[in-house]
Amino acid sequence: MKRIALTGLTLAAILAAGAAGYWAGHRGVPLPGLRTWLGAEGTSAASEPAGAGPVIYYRDPDGKPLYSEQPRATADGRPFSAVRASEDLSFDEPPAPSAQTAEAKAERKLLHYRNPMGLPDTSPVPKKDSMGMDYLPVYAGDGADGNVIKLSPGRIQRSGVRSEPVSRQIITRPIRVPGAVQLDERRVAVVATRSDAFIQEVAPVTTGDRVAKGDRLVRLYSPEIAVAGAQFLTDLNAAARGAPEGGARQRLENLGVPAEIVAEIERSRKVPITINWSAPRDGIVLERNVVEGMRAAAGDTLFRLADISTIWVNADVPESELAAVRIGAPVTVRLRGRPEAAFQGKVGLIYPQVAEATRTTKVRVELANPDGMLLPNMYADVEIGSGDGVPALTVPDSAVIDTGTRRIVILDRGEGRFEPREVKLGQHGDGRVAISDGVADGDRVVVSANFLIDAESNLKAALSGLNPPEVKP
Structure with missing residues (x-):
């Protein structure tokens, strides 16, 4: 009879699955119980041929650590070898130790005997467990592999x-945060006078209209500008007679009179009663605060314009993610109202403060907006790329x-x-x-x-x- 070499972990798996129920259905082995089958001395009560039982996996025919749950073949067409239950459990008697191995073990120091089932139980002397299995000797140097764990191919x-x-x-790692579209602060302009004036006429533009630089917005009369214009005309006439020119030209410039109006006075030698006030830049009209006939004080905002060809998106990045964001990182912006449209940009600025209420920091992204699709105060989903590359x-x-x-x-x-x-x-x-x-x-x-x-x-x-x-x- 061949003695059965069972590791503690393998036998534990058999017991957990129910040894009697497992073997009763294979090859007709009588199983009144595992101890009865093993016998009082731990010998086999049935002579089962090698390779019996169901196929539990397939392994490479060359012994390489390659396994499969289903039949397969190698690259050159050779089939994998079927491994049955009895083969995986090592039912063959282990080979007899060589004289060299026995001599090496004899020279090593015997530490103790451990439980064959892997339980935390050791003994200083040889003994058997409750199932009659011998405790396994542990020699000095058996733990040379440190924390290395060895598993059988079947268990793997x-x-x-x-x-x-x-x-x-x-x-x-993309950082996905919410954001909002904001105006580029460098592209916002206010139309105002530097002196008291009366609005004679307003151009037919309203909030939301687009205007170009130089377009007439209002026609107004300003007593202070008229006085400065008359003084400028006097200086011009005096200069024609050889007298030095006074400071009326500079006064007109200080009052914000457009250069073309000053040039017209110098050419025609006439001071216009009213003058046209034009748009200082291209953009859309954000505010219109003027009506015909009104009196505007110096500094009052008549129009507020903004160029939206370039727009900002301010993203709220949590404080915990801020370390992963860097200047120049790629950014993808999608509008919540138009998720199919994606805008590409880069991180232009990380604001140097954290909001106390939300514990977030604003990160600015500058985007080109030639079609005007991005409008101020729109909500957006921002994806910021992180990593050092x-x-x-x-x-x-x-x-x-x-x-x-x-x-x-x-x-x-x-x-x-x-x-x-x-x-x-x-x-x-x-x-x-x-x-x-x-x-x-x-x-x-x-x-x-x-x-x-x-x-x-x-x-x-x-x-x-x-x-x-x-x-x-």
């Missing part, structure tokens, strides 16, 4: 363990286990060996996270079922902590 397949190589990429070592977000105090990844060392590694995280974005310390180029990290391996590592660490410092067999 059933657990869904999957790993990916660490890659060097540029991390970009430098490639960094990155892993998928699913590879990182965040315990709150530590960040861990599971390194795949190959041949079923896994090692937990504490890492330092960097920028997040695009479903990946940069690793500033803890991994290197060429490493592979587990991205699926890594919590199961981490739990296995914690169990191993707990068992190691139960080992007495000095145990004599």
